[in-house]
Amino acid sequence: MDKLDQVLARIDTDLEAALGRLFALLRIRSISTDPAYAAECRACADWHVADLKTIGFDAVSHATPGHPIVVGHARGGGGPRALFYGHYDVQPVDPLELWDRDPFDPVIETLPDGTKVLRGRGTSDDKGQVMTFVEACRAWKAVTGALPIPMTILLEGEEESGGVNLPPFLKSHAAELRADIGLICDTTMWDPSTPAIQTMLRGLCGEEVFIHAADRDLHSGFYGSAAANPNHVLARIIADLHDAEGRVTLPGFYDGVPELPEALRRQWDSLNFDAAAFLGAVGLFVPAGEKGRSVLEMVWSRPTCEVNGMGGGYQGAGFKTVIPATASAKVSFRLVFDQDPHAIRAAFREFVSSRLPADCRATFAEHGSGRAIRFPIDDPAFARAREALTEEWGKPAVFVGGGGSIPVTHELKQALGMDVILAGFALEDDRIHSPNEKYNLESFRRGIRSWARILDALARG
Amino acid sequence: MDKLDQVLARIDTDLEAALGRLFALLRIRSISTDPAYAAECRACADWHVADLKTIGFDAVSHATPGHPIVVGHARGGGGPRALFYGHYDVQPVDPLELWDRDPFDPVIETLPDGTKVLRGRGTSDDKGQVMTFVEACRAWKAVTGALPIPMTILLEGEEESGGVNLPPFLKSHAAELRADIGLICDTTMWDPSTPAIQTMLRGLCGEEVFIHAADRDLHSGFYGSAAANPNHVLARIIADLHDAEGRVTLPGFYDGVPELPEALRRQWDSLNFDAAAFLGAVGLFVPAGEKGRSVLEMVWSRPTCEVNGMGGGYQGAGFKTVIPATASAKVSFRLVFDQDPHAIRAAFREFVSSRLPADCRATFAEHGSGRAIRFPIDDPAFARAREALTEEWGKPAVFVGGGGSIPVTHELKQALGMDVILAGFALEDDRIHSPNEKYNLESFRRGIRSWARILDALARG
Structure with a gap:
């Protein structure tokens, strides 16, 4: 059994413990936009510091005029240095009466079709996704005693509240944070069986x-x-x-x-995006946006x-x-x-x-x-990450446009000259920012395995 | 000293006790639109029942599907029977942070110009105004042992919440409630020194x-x-x-x-209404409504x-x-x-x-x-009430249009065939429905005296 296979096996056997750690994190009510939860935001940062230290990161919680920023470095093999970015803050939970249970009392539910989901605020955006990466690191460390590549983890607490404290922090800590490639897990799959990497993000x-x-x-x-x-x-x-x-x-x-380049338009057409299903899933039937544009254009490139x-x-x-x-x-x-x-x-x-x-x-x-941002998808790191995802999911990963905004990607490029691979395992029906947010158990398990593979691929590159 | 003079003197010597009764009433948080205050609405009705009984009214609190309706009858001299209508419910108090003190902890304040005002929710709309009438009855009873005319008092608790329970109550209790003239104290003076009777009310x-x-x-x-x-x-x-x-x-x-009748327009023009002062008092300068209409038209007849x-x-x-x-x-x-x-x-x-x-x-x-309603201002009862107000304030009372809506006036006309004299002592700057509602102490004192005179005038007619 080679190292990667051992790491993947370890991930599966350690899944219950990983869920326990995630649930502890989810119980912290880190609503960044509401000053009433400032102490819980600090507690969330402290939780990450303590957790990262158990995997060998020299993690520190840095005070800012707003919520703290967690930074941890760890040595690894001789590959490129990676900077993983995530956020520990979550959206407000109102209207509370539309939740079926306490948003901060997470639970595993089995849906009528047998799908197991983690339910609660932050399961998908972004605590569950962040922990896919952290657990991948933990498994590598447990199996091999080290990380496959040198790594920095950066976790902020103001992503959901338009915070202004990260950009100056990136500038003032540029030397410490500079890396060869950025990694972010805050996006969705193309569909429940098809992994995706973002080619562009709206500003x-x-x-x-x-x-x-x-x-x-x-x-x-x-x-x-x-x-x-x-x-x-x-x-x-x-x-x-x-x-x-x-x-x-x-x-x-x-x-x-500009109008969409013809090549990209053809690639998107080939995705056979089902606009009726996309809208129908939330009770809608007719695109409301610009006349003469496809729904995919509306949500990706307009x-x-x-x-x-x-x-x-x-x-x-x-x-x-x-x-x-x-x-x-x-x-x-x-x-x-x-x-x-x-x-x-x-x-x-x-x-x-x-x-x-x-x-x-x-x-x-x-x-x-x-600003909006586009990524150099011809870069070898992107190609290797795509192969790793394809390997895990048994289906070619697709390069897609992006609807949400992750302003930090622009800041990472500007302050640190770094491109970012955005690979996430959330699904469109995760109800992020809404009542009854969830994250599929398979998103969590295979998300961890996906990152384990991507780290391996980057180390071999 | 004739009886009226004795009654007026009694009102002045009893003022402190009258304020004590009003403050007890104001402390009850009878916000009718919010179901959380249903018990306080009931308590408010009960308070009135107990109070009216001390003046010889056979008062009863009638349950309805909403808040109770208080009805009390009292015998009096041989004049026309009057029905006084008022409401004991108040508007919500949000935004609470804009109040300078607890809306339900009333107080007497002295303004920088020396004016004394009662501060708190309901001081003006309508508890303070209702109590001007009740205290006038109390003084008549104390001095002469009886009321000058036979009287019914009707107090509801859903005026501020578009309640639907009063109209059917009026119909089902028509025989008991029928009277020769209606009296309501829920309107404003023309200005702080000029009393007014409404000629019309918008629907x-x-x-x-x-x-x-x-x-x-x-x-x-x-x-x-x-x-x-x-x-x-x-x-x-x-x-x-x-x-x-x-x-x-x-x-x-x-x-x-229709367009305003020319005669009424001329009467309104003669009032020399100061539109600039009316708007300026709340920080505005330019009428926002229909182009080509005066501000008085906008707020009275459009x-x-x-x-x-x-x-x-x-x-x-x-x-x-x-x-x-x-x-x-x-x-x-x-x-x-x-x-x-x-x-x-x-x-x-x-x-x-x-x-x-x-x-x-x-x-x-x-x-x-x-619906909107107009009153027969040529009727002798209206003329006598106008004279009584002129007597008290030393200035001719004016017949004015009306901005607010008092739907009950229409119901009284429809269900009981009754016209209504609307004479109120609130001022435009009382901030009713707003934070820091107030009622001038002089509005309260001279309001009581005004009703004492009106009752006397009606008894003589």
Whole structure:
């Protein structure tokens, strides 16, 4: 039995213990966007430090103005140095009443079709995925006494909250963090049996806008129609953000957005993406975006504008005849190719300001930004990683576009000159960011095995 | 000293005790729209029953499917029988952080200009106003041993929540409740030194709309633009409700809305209403409503459509890249003249339904309705009440239009054939329905004295 086979066998026999470790991590309520959970975010960082030390990493939790950043280095064979990035923070859990159980009391469930899933906040995004990599390292260490390549693990706690503390940390610790290749496990498979590596990731520009009118809430019976109503003003602005063709109306929004190269379009066509199934899985039937574009284009290569939250006035039970002093919306733009998040933020603010009626003013809050990124998929490291995934899953791994944004990939490129292999084992139905988040047990088990193989492949390269 | 003078003197010497009774009432958190406060609503009704009994009313708290209705009868002189209507429920208190103190811990404050005010939820709307009438009765009873006219007091607990239980109660208790004239104290003075009687009140149609799309919240990074976003759909519908001229776009909305009669317009012009001061008091400067209409028209005689609340997606601290499954809005229409609330509700629902894109559906909840109402201000009872107010305040009382809706006035007319004198002592700056609600101490003291005089005037008529 060669070393890799021993490592893979070890992974399978150690699975129950690995689940125990993951569950301990999942029980820590590390909701980064809510200051009430700051202590649990620190506890989560400390948990990782202690765990990484057991595998021989010299792990440290670095304080930041926000949540801590965990960094651990370990020696390995003579191959390329890898930097693995992950995040230990999770999304908020509201609306809590839609969860079937406590989001932070993880459990293994068996679905009606026999599929076993891990249920709870963070099982998929990103604690479960992070631990696939950590457990692969643990197995290598247990079997061979060392890691196959020299390695750094970097875990942050502000990925879900548009945190601003990682980029300066990367710059100030550049010498310590520099590596030959980046590795991230925060993406999905193509389908439950087909592994995937991302070829591109959309960027993000997050904005929050507040519309202010009167200096207090007013009784609509006394002031109705005479007083500016921020709900009406905000609704008009949101409505104006898209035209009848589903295009975003911000001036200059599509600057730097080319049509898809014909070769890539053909490759994507060959994936036989089932748009009806993609939408049908969440109760939808008709693509809502730009007319004349395929669903795959919409979610992989086209920029978008989504209002993720809006609110103003009385939203409790019953009725209250109030004209609120303020209404607000959280708006995210997904960016592709060469779109500039700063230019788009400026265009949005100008768009809002130019639409304010008399007596209204707008204020803004910035919630993160990152450019889109594309990866050099012809690079030998990418080819070897693809072979390793193909080996584990018995099916060719595919190079795919990406819907979500992982701003750190851009920062890693900019600050450390590093390309990143994004290989993840989440599935589209994992309900990440939603109630009842899950991660398939097979995603976890074969995710660990996949990383064990990729580390081996990189070491041999 | 004639009887009235004795009663007025008694009111002034008893003021401290009257404030003690009002504060006990204000401490009961009777928020009718929130089921969590149902027991406090019951407690509030019981408090009134006990209090009215001390003045010789045979008061009873009647259970309803919602909050109780208090009814008390008292014998009096040979004049017309009066029915006084009031409500013991109050508006919710959110956002709580904008209150300078506990909304249910009332206090007397002295403003920088020396004005004394009662501060707390319900001081003005409507507990303080109700108690001006009750205390006037108490003084008459104390001085003369009886009330000047036979009287019924009716206090409900669902005025602030579009309750549906009063109209059937009025019908089923019509024989017991029938009277010659209705009295209500739930309106404002013209200005702090000028008393007013309402000539008309706008009606109300309250609607809540929910826009549903996917069967769960979605990650906007995966589904953005491909999936219908209820926030966008709702914003478009809200934006479409008004045109660029500030007019409501519901088909048929202005049916039954005549131009103001020239005589009434002249009377209103003679009031020298200061629109700039009215808006300036809340930090506004430019009328937001129908172009070409005066502010007084907007708030007294024109129908309106206001979105009192809207919400969808993540509204907590930070950011969450979610496409919500649902977004919702609470919309109120203020109605004038012969507008039909049921026709307008139907028009709104059709308006929404006709604007739903593929994959979206709408559901609705009804929150109260009432037609506009006009009063026979040439009736002798109205003239006598006006004289009594003029006497107390040393300034001619004015007949004014009305901004708020008091649906019960229509029900009293319909179920009991009764006209209603609406005389209230609240001020425009009382912040009713808002944080830091107040009622001027002088509104309370002279309000009691005003009712004492009105009862006397009615008895003499």
